[in-house]
Amino acid sequence: MTTVQKIKEIEDEMAKTQKNKATSYHLGQLKAKLAKLRRELLGPQGGGGGGGGIGFDVARTGIASVGFVGFPSVGKSTLMSKLTGTHSETSEIDFTTLTTVPGTLKVHGAPIQILDLPGIIEGANDGRGRGRQVIAVARTCNLIFIVLDVLKPLGDKTIIESELEAFGIRLNKKPPAIMVKKKEKGGIAITNTVPLTNIDQDEIKAILSEYKMSNADVAIRQANATADDLVDVIEGNRVYIPAIYVLNKVWKNFLIFWITANKQQIDAISIEELDLLYKIPNSVPISSREWLNIDELMEIMWRRLDLVRVYTKPRGAPPDYSAPVVLRRGKSAVEDFCNAIHKEIAKQMKYAVVWGASAKHARGQKVGLEHVLEDEDVVHISKK
Ligand SMILES: Nc1nc2c(ncn2[C@@H]2O[C@H](COP(=O)(O)OP(=O)(O)OP(=O)(O)O)[C@@H](O)[C@H]2O)c(=O)[nH]1
Numbered sequence: 001m002t003t004v005q006k007i008k009e010i011e012d013e014m015a016k017t018q019k020n021k022a023t024s025y026h027l028g029q030l031k032a033k034l035a036k037l038r039r040e041l042l043g044p045q046g047g048g049g050g051g052g053g054i055g056f057d058v059a060r061t062g063i064a065s066v067g068f069v070g071f072p073s074v075g076k077s078t079l080m081s082k083l084t085g086t087h088s089e090t091s092e093i094d095f096t097t098l099t100t101v102p103g104t105l106k107v108h109g110a111p112i113q114i115l116d117l118p119g120i121i122e123g124a125n126d127g128r129g130r131g132r133q134v135i136a137v138a139r140t141c142n143l144i145f146i147v148l149d150v151l152k153p154l155g156d157k158t159i160i161e162s163e164l165e166a167f168g169i170r171l172n173k174k175p176p177a178i179m180v181k182k183k184e185k186g187g188i189a190i191t192n193t194v195p196l197t198n199i200d201q202d203e204i205k206a207i208l209s210e211y212k213m214s215n216a217d218v219a220i221r222q223a224n225a226t227a228d229d230l231v232d233v234i235e236g237n238r239v240y241i242p243a244i245y246v247l248n249k250v251w252k253n254f255l256i257f258w259i260t261a262n263k264q265q266i267d268a269i270s271i272e273e274l275d276l277l278y279k280i281p282n283s284v285p286i287s288s289r290e291w292l293n294i295d296e297l298m299e300i301m302w303r304r305l306d307l308v309r310v311y312t313k314p315r316g317a318p319p320d321y322s323a324p325v326v327l328r329r330g331k332s333a334v335e336d337f338c339n340a341i342h343k344e345i346a347k348q349m350k351y352a353v354v355w356g357a358s359a360k361h362a363r364g365q366k367v368g369l370e371h372v373l374e375d376e377d378v379v380h381i382s383k384k
């Protein structure tokens with residue numbers, strides 16, 4: 001049996017096994033087995049990230065990157081070309097785009113790299129089409145646009161999500177608040193700071209046993225933690241990436257309808273369908289061809305990238321608002337700010353003065369290299 005067949009077999013068994021007290025050990029085992037098989041399938045390059053191989057690895061520029069993932073001909077290249085001014089072939093024929101096509105776009109002064117990617121189809125992570133290379137590139141992005149055709153969004157959404165999931169990508173999700181520590185002896189000790197609603201002791205034990213962990217401390221600090229979360233923590237090579245669902249090819253009336261949320265009868269799409277579309281979290285309806293609602297898409301993209309703009313203030317002069325230093329959240333200390341300007345500056349700094357959201361008071365706060373900056377702070381570096 002091939003790995004793909006084994007995966008299919010386990011998935012089928014999981015689908016027909018009802019979750020209850022008596023089956024939870026078995027289900028836990030199956031989940032762990034599935035994760036191990038998927039890792040096998042993806043091989044050494046799959047889990048670790050890196051790029052997607054020849055024609056797929058492109059030079060990375062800008063402060064952050066956004067990858068476009070979707071079925072063929074949903075309008076990815078049309079959107080990317082118009083946004084960045086970089087030509088990427090478009091046509092009504094599927095699989096027009098064959099490699100990664102990079103472009104850049106400035107948003108609020110921050111250069112963002114946009115990666116147009118080939119279309120993917122169901123079975124992409126099993127090696128169908130160029131799916132695996134596409135998803136390997138998506139794994140390295142700071143934000144993913146899942147581009148959907150508004151007329152068939154829900155089915156496509158489910159398929160793309162599961163392809164990305166199978167490749168270790170977790171969308172719009174925080175890393176699970178679960179800690180697993182292997183020990184030499186002492187058996188399994190499970191502690192939870194919150195009541196567990198989605199996972200029980202049997203499932204935890206089955207998973208640990210499947211990974212041959214007979215001595216371990218497991219600490220769960222997340223009420224809705226699931227068996228999949230535990231498997232993710234043990235596997236350890238997951239990436240957590242924000243995603244926006246871009247519902248493309250909306251027509252004007254639909255969009256006006258959407259924006260005013262005026263739930264009256266419309267002819268082309270049923271109220272039920274529309275209701276389901278409304279409920280997709282993190283979704284934005286647009287038309288890349290008619291250039292509708294692109295401003296809203298850009299604003300949501302900016303918010304989800306969660307970047308930190310910092311303005312420099314020379315001594316005795318007003319801040320320079322024209323050219324922010326753009327940092328990533330989690331790497332936005334004064335030291336990161338210094339390094340982004342020049343690698344010697346942090347060494348030469350005596351102290352910094354900060355104005356803005358991260359400062360304690362409006363007149364400015366004297367801080368050191370470790371101080372964490374917020375979006376739109378103003379910083380003056382005082383040298384030794
Ligand atoms: N009606 C409509 N058609 C669009 C829109 N955006 C793109 N299209 C059309 O959809 C077709 C596919 O567009 P592409 O940009 O090539 O799509 P793609 O997703 O890059 O396709 P692949 O590279 O083949 O995966 C083209 O004929 C576009 O003109 C839109 O907003 N509305």
Ligand SMILES: [K+]
Nearest residue numbers: 073091093096
């Ligand atoms: K196309």
Ligand SMILES: [Mg+2]
Nearest residue numbers: 076077096097
């Ligand atoms: Mg394309």
